[in-house]
Amino acid sequence: MPKVMVVTSGKGGVGKTTSSASLGAALAQSGQNVVLIDFDVGLRNLDLVMGAERRVVFDLVNVVQGDAKLPQALIRDKRIETLSLLPASQTRDKDALTEDGVKTVIEELKEKFDWIICDSPAGIEKGAQLAMRFADTAVVVTNPEVSSVRDSDRIIGMLDSKTLRAENGETLEKHLLLTRYNAARAAKGEMLNVKDVLEILAIPLLGIVPESMDVLTASNVGCPVTLNTPDSVASKAYLEAARRLRGEKLDIVEPAERKGLMSRLFGWKAATA
Amino acid sequence: MSIFSFFTRSRSAPVARDRLQILLAHERTLAGQSDLVAVLREEILTVIAKHVSIDRDKVNVKLECGNNVSTLEVNVEVMDQPKAAS
């Protein structure tokens, strides 16, 4: 069964696009057929993070409005052949998307792909609502910081009320992905720690991605971190998160700050599919 | 300033956690408020209308969540003419 997964957060700049690219690449590296859809119409970035910015011809809006066929708009990744991208339009605004149009596109993608990953725009308006509308699974990207946690709580409320699954009384899997985590600061009590955030948001933890130079480097060169530096701590966090999405049960290890420092093992239950 | 006050100053995460917990408890009840207030409004008005004439447009319902108590405020403008006049 193909899965539609939204990567969302409410707050901007927390790492949705980075996480969409990294989880998508990680799933594709494990042999799954993955398509990434950029829902950030008007402010597209997923193409850039994926290094496909010079190959965009048609986009999601063109397909929704019938100006291009879906296969014409899909960009196949040059590094992993099971990974594709459907870019957002840069020149239009979010009103160019309709619910019916998005539904048709997603239904068509379900015939070819195992995972349809929707990179949500920030906010709680139409664009974010359309990105989550048809989701079976949601990854809520959160930074250990008050405004991000508050916005995530709001988005969780919307996942429970505004998605098609919620309206039909069906369950929607929700996963918390903690990103830009600084273990040293959390240990010192300068930053919310994993336990605080989990207690407040009360959804299962998918992974902890540390604040990392490797992530910045990866986006600089337009290559998902899991491909660019597969052995980095951030990559390992994304690769393991992808395995959890596929139903594996792996303990979650809080990433340690410096090399040589023993990772601390925590007993939190990993998210299960 | 002692080294201790430096130490406590840097531990702002517990404050953040507590503030969030209080705030979100409120926001979560507020999220369901639109429905709750609408239901309360209808049921209260039905009871009042049994006994006096009221203008349904001149009704104000407010729910306020305070630190320890929350208040529900219902303001109903009762019409001057007696009901029996009709």
Ligand SMILES: Nc1ncnc2c1ncn2[C@@H]1O[C@H](COP(=O)(O)OP(=O)(O)OP(=O)(O)O)[C@@H](O)[C@H]1O
């Ligand atoms: N783990 C990390 N370590 C360091 N930098 C990171 C990490 N994750 C994301 N970033 C950086 O944070 C910035 C914002 O990330 P990203 O674009 O993925 O966020 P977003 O949630 O998609 O933003 P928007 O809401 O604007 O769409 C980028 O510069 C990205 O490189």
Ligand SMILES: [Mg+2]
């Ligand atoms: Mg983004």
